[in-house]
Amino acid sequence: MSLIEALFDAELHIGSATILWREIIGNAFGIGSAIAGARRSVWAWPVGIAGNALLFTVFMGALFHTPQELNLYGQAGRQLLFVTVSIYGWTQWRRGARDSGRAVLPHWATARERIAMIAVMASGTIAFAWIFDLLGSYGAWAEAWIFTGSILATYGMARGWTEFWLIWIGVDAVGVPLLFRAGYYPSAILYLVYAFFVLWGFAMWLRIQRRTPQGV
Template sequence: MLFNAFGVPTTLIEVLGFVSGAFCVWLVARQHLANWPLGIFNCLMFIVLFAQAGLYADAGLQLVFITLGIYGWWNWVKGGGPATDTLPVSRTSRNEWIGLVGAGALGLAAIALLLTTATDSDVPFWDALTTVLSLMATYGQCRKRIESWYLWIAADIVFIPLYAYKGLYLTAILYIGFMALCVVGLLSWRRDLLKEHEPAEAAA
């Protein structure tokens, strides 16, 4: 059903994606466990929205996000080990970066080729790029790697004009808000990371 939200043509699915997505990122920034079930709901809304808009890689990406969401939910609860009941914020290791960049380059080439040859997408490269950046960022989020916020910001820089080009104006506005929330999340996680290092430095 098409209607106007804040003067912008949109649908109920896009509004539900807008609200659940914004609240989800806010919860991630606060390291609240409820971000994971809400994120899964958000993915279901975006599967429908992106498929209707012809953003097939982004639609398929939501299925991966749901799987990663289940893993992230579990890892945030159990990944801290027996000494703590929460997973601490940490940095991405050099080996992780090598693996992420390598897998990302291969994934970008493969997805772009698939979209070019098997779909009617008119934005195969950009659809593939946002897919790869989002997967890399989600991996980092599942592991509470602080660098995941930089990857989300990079993805949002591409998402915003891409969604505007596709006529998903409310979603483009949402991703501007996402980018602002990513900065908030980055600063919040950085403070926690510094706090976690203070006891070790004091002991040394």
């Protein structure tokens, strides 16, 4: 077995539970991305992408032979879409940093943008629940809610909408019970930890907005 294979398959045993180290590390990258995002650092995006790549292999459990042997298509699929949206966000924040010295200026979405978000959330959840159910995903409706909300939140972060933090709270409220039920304990626990960073990030962005009318 090569060193890469050994690291890829490394496990942590707690009682009768078997946990992959790449699940822990992937979620740690996610928390790092949240902290960098709260600080409006461009590094939030590449750090997040690294975590997405690791977690894709975790949530396609039957394909990559994880201890759970479950395919959570919504969780896995959103990692791939995260990478796509994150490249867009990385580009937007780098451009902002170059043009104004700030990667992003936090602001509320407009009324029209909020209506669009609600419409996308509702229609996306219904559509993806149907798709994930056909694929045999574990917890299709919960997966669809998490999948749609995660993409909306990532896109909102790229656009500088302060609401994106609130969308993450809605995603975590459904994601934590699903992951505990599916046996992905590190992800569930780290999602709980992540929720605290989300609240902290929301408070930071709100404070920046209130500092001046322009949010700088």
